[in-house]
Amino acid sequence: MDKVKRYIPYLLLTGLTLFFCRIFVGRYGIFGAKVDWLSQHSVLPDYFRQQFYATGKLFPEFAANLGGGQNIYHFAYYGLYSPLILPSYLLPFVKMSDYIMAVSITGLTASVLLFYYWLKSRKTDAGTAFILSLMFLLAGPMIGQYSGQIMFVDYMPFLCLALIGVDRYFEQEKSGLFTVSVFLMIMTSFYFSIGGMLSLVLYGLHRYFEQREENRVTVRSFLRDGLCFVRSMILAVLMSGFFLVPTALALTGGRSKEQNTSFASFFIPQITVERFAYSIYGIGLTTLVITVLLTGLLYRKVYEKVLTYGCVIVLVIPVFAYLLNGGLYIRDKVFIPFLPLLCYLISIYLEKCRKRELSFIAGMIPYIITTIFVYMARNQFVSKGIGESIWKVLLAESILFLICYVLYCALKRYHKETKEILMLALPSVICLAVTMNTFYQMKPDRYVSRKLYRDVVEEQNRQAVKEALKDDDGYYRTEQMGSDDENAADLNRIWDVDQNITSIYSSAYNPDYQTFRQKTFGLEEPFRNGMMQSVSKNPVFQRMMGVRYIVSDSDVPGYTLVKKCGTTGIYQNKDAAPVMYATDRVMTEEEYKKLTFPYNQTAFLEYAVVGEHTESSDQNIMTAYEPVSLKMANNRTTGGAEQKTMQQEGQKQILFLRFRVDNAHPNKDVAVWINGIRNKLSAKDHVYYNENKIFTYAVPLKDGEDNISVTFGKGKYRLRHVQAYLGSLPERSELLYQSEIQVDKKQTEDNVIQGTIRVKKDGWFITSIPYDKHFKIYIDGKETEIQKVNTAFLGCKIESGNHELKIIYHAPGTTTGKILSLIGIAGFLLVLVREKRKQKNTR
Structure with a gap:
């Protein structure tokens, strides 16, 4: 008893x-919160498990699927x-x-x-x-x-x-x-x-x-x-x-450090x-x-x-x-x-x-x-x-x-x-x-409703991603896109080990890639947390990063519906750049830095940017984007936010828009939506202040569309230095994407990407994989010097001809760490033996 x-x-x-x-x-x-639980703590462990099933390796080194490709130890905090x-x-x-x-x-x-x-x-x-x-x-x-x-x-x-x-x-x-x-x-x-x-x-x-x-x-x-x-x-x-x-x-x-004391x-x-x-x-x-x-x-x-x-x-x-x-x-x-x-x-x-x-x-x-x-x-x-x-x-x-x-x-x-x-x-x-x-x-x-949970983990999303990847032999990326809540939930979500995405949400990250998204290129920032780098609706970025497929329940501008899985559609963009290619159509980084908005974005669809001096490119042949003016058509107020319709002069495909936000109440958030694309400036006292003072948009327009919907969120703020440009994106350039790598998917896993490439002219091997000095590139078995291309990505020089190419990433410290672990285990066993002997002697 x-x-x-x-x-x-x-x-x-x-x-x-x-x-x-x-x-x-x-x-x-x-039993889970919207922030972090749904987008990190319940998703990244699933990615670790998927990678283990695919490779059989308990000690992975590279997360090729997330954030363009990252050191997997950037995600170690989440239960590796x-x-x-x-x-x-x-x-x-x-x-x-x-x-x-x-x-x-x-x-x-x-x-x-x-x-x-x-x-x-x-x-x-x-x-x-x-x-x-x-x-x-x-x-x-x-x-x-x-x-x-x-x-x-x-x-x-x-x-x-x-x-x-x-x-x-x-x-x-x-x-x-x-x-x-x-x-x-x-x-x-x-x-x-x-x-x-x-x-x-x-x-x-x-x-x-x-x-x-x-x-x-x-x-x-x-x-x-x-x-x-x-x-x-x-x-x-x-x-x-x-x-x-x-x-x-x-x-x-x-x-990055966030506090000066x-x-x-x-x-x-x-x-x-x-x-x-x-x-x-x-x-x-x-x-x-x-x-x-x-x-x-x-x-x-x-x-x-x-x-x-x-x-x-x-x-x-x-x-x-x-x-x-x-x-x-x-x-x-x-x-x-x-x-x-x-x-x-x-x-x-x-x-x-x-x-x-x-x-x-x-x-x-x-x-x-x-x-x-x-x-x-x-x-x-x-x-x-x-x-x-x-x-x-x-x-x-x-x-x-x-x-x-x-x-x-x-x-x-x-x-x-x-x-x-x-x-x-x-x-x-x-x-x-x-x-x-x-x-x-x-x-x-604060918590995830059962409906949102069902929508996010719906199996038809997995089926749609698998269908998109099934018949594609190229090396491209496949994103998932939905409402802001769904995009937040899917920041790190991978449905298949062959799916690669550009979004990332982690407390550690590749700094070059983060800088490229936020500063160099200037993507929209839909979330108040600067580390939440979402799937982007910018069509230039989508093409540049090789996003060929987008899985979504609604139409995606610039993409063609190719198949349906239940209510989820598979949308394709054949103009998307390959993730890895060879070209001799380049401009120097010095030339690139002279470009103004929106050419700082669109240049990547016509040139590769390299650090070394090269023959000066003729920037006059770049696609032109005409400055336009915007005028108010009508406005109405909904739920504390003011919604306005603006009319632009002319009918083109992409409206590039940028302006500076001066927040009169810096300890409150500011948000502005353009055709449903949100930019947000977080309160200055927010733990992860996003510093997004320049709101940038690339808004796809339908044929004949000359109105855009603008929703101003609550707050007191002023918009200054408004810039607006209209133009059509160039078709996929064979001059730029001269040679596409043929990836051997059987040999490509974990920290290795392997394939063959037929290079037409001496030039550069360009990737949209974020640069990290711990990469090694082997061309025909010989290691070649890696370089930073497109200001933030991995590349190297390459000669014309047929080549076998191998990219290997080794996370720094893995060997040293394993040696220390063996020393620790040996020491622990010695202590246990010593304690056992001591107890025997005291009996």
Whole structure:
């Protein structure tokens, strides 16, 4: 009977986890958010799995299908070697998105149960452990990020296991569980594992001084014991070398810094309420955690001081946030790994209250300070546009907790059995359960509706892509296009391993390709996040990048419907450029830089741009685009946005339009639609500000069409320096695409592209694969010098004649990483053997 009772809390916690998942997320749609979950966290693991099925390689190096072709370690953050994702390789019949939802809910449940087990193993009262486990479950980032940006929290089961492993290390002198848990945490989410390891170090110090409370600790013994403790984490890092080294090298070349901060400000304490309370991008508890940290500063025992002071220093000194964020910016998300420790500190606080180790005054003052702090910090919320309601709720909450503490102390004086968890901890749980669903982070429109989910993962999309690729022997790209929501969902979506797309959404990327899209060429930016590089509706870019097929439910200008798969059409453009070709029709990069809009775009349809000096090209033979004026035809207002019809003089195929946007309210978004093509300038305080101040459009027009629809989004802004040009795109140029490569698809996989090409004239081999210095090109078995062509893409010189051509990409750091992993595994095995021998000798 006692064994059965032991499992009741676990069953209750499991049931409550599922219940709150349903209440907070499930009733609005699927267990996934529109942003990131639908376009990254559920899609990229599916791409990894597809690539594994196609190549049989567990260690891929190149993602040819995404963003024109990228180092695959640009996507490593999204579960390339995650122990949560790899089992899905055994389940080809399960949709990855469904698998991710199941794994997320399972991981959330496992985290809560392991956290409860850990607290119980620390001799925490069963009731307290249960309430704190609920608090842990209801903390902002748990359900909020398990259904959103999964990598923020999916390491949590392994972090809880590592905390148990630390206890085992000190109590039994066994490091196996500790090392393995840290290794799994790194493999699951390397970015957040750094904060996780720091929290483990703080907890290790806490346990070390607790264990030696009665013994004298010398500097020598402390350093010796500390090195032994850290050794377990070092071995875990070494074991992860095959993953960490190439990932680190990929990140150094493909991620931009977004925040400039003075050196002195790194060491000036910075405290925000949002870092601690409710936010899914922070710790996400209630203001009780602030009170607990303030109270902890008064603790007398060294092991309690070490943990409290350590947490306070890390959480309030900005340099730690900066370093934990990889030196990119200061954001609260990196403190999510400290959530278990802070809940543990609350358990210590409740135990002290139970034992009356705190005087009434010493206990009440932190509540008063917290209340004053919340009031003084009210402008933090208003300045972010969140509104006054939240800080008022927080203020009311902190006052409530103060009243609860006073009542608790009064009752405790007359009734010694008064439960501190009911008076001090339970109000926090209730506040989290009641308010989290009403705050801005948990709005219903955050989640993917079942209809949108069905539309996005519809199998007829896969069938359409396969049909498009089936009879085409060339090397071209196939995009999927729909509404803005669907395009956002499909940024990284690949339906077939032979499908190649130009869009990409990743926190790391090829910088040359990003610069080309945003600055050199100037594509439309439909999303407020600058890293969301969508499928483009620009017909010049489509042709230049070799987008021969577009799968869509509606007509695509410039493309011909060739087949239908249910309601989904397959549209073809025979004028699309081959992804790889040879030509001698070139202009120098110096000449290209002199071109103005729209010739900076259209030039790529008539010339290849090379860096080396060549014979000057005759730019006068380029297709001409006449400047035109626009005039207002009519306007109407819909839903707060103003819609106008403008009339241009003349009837041509493409309207090139560009203007500058001066935003009078820089902390609000601005959007303008031209014939349904959206450009957006994000608010300047947006985390991923897109800097899209120049709106550029290439609008395909039907025969005889002389009106365009312009929709101005909400806001106060001015449009300046308006440029408009009309003209027809040139037909596919045989002068430019003189020799197309014939790809050997059997030999082309992962990091290798192989084929033959018949070059008519000495010239250049041109590709629309983003340039990376780690490419190698072999012509007839001999390596040739690679060069950057078309300002951002891979190319090289090539002579006339028939050639066998091979392109190989090697992700930097893969060999070094594997060697470090072998060293780490050997070291780990040696430690295990040594520990086993030591235990035998002590028996």
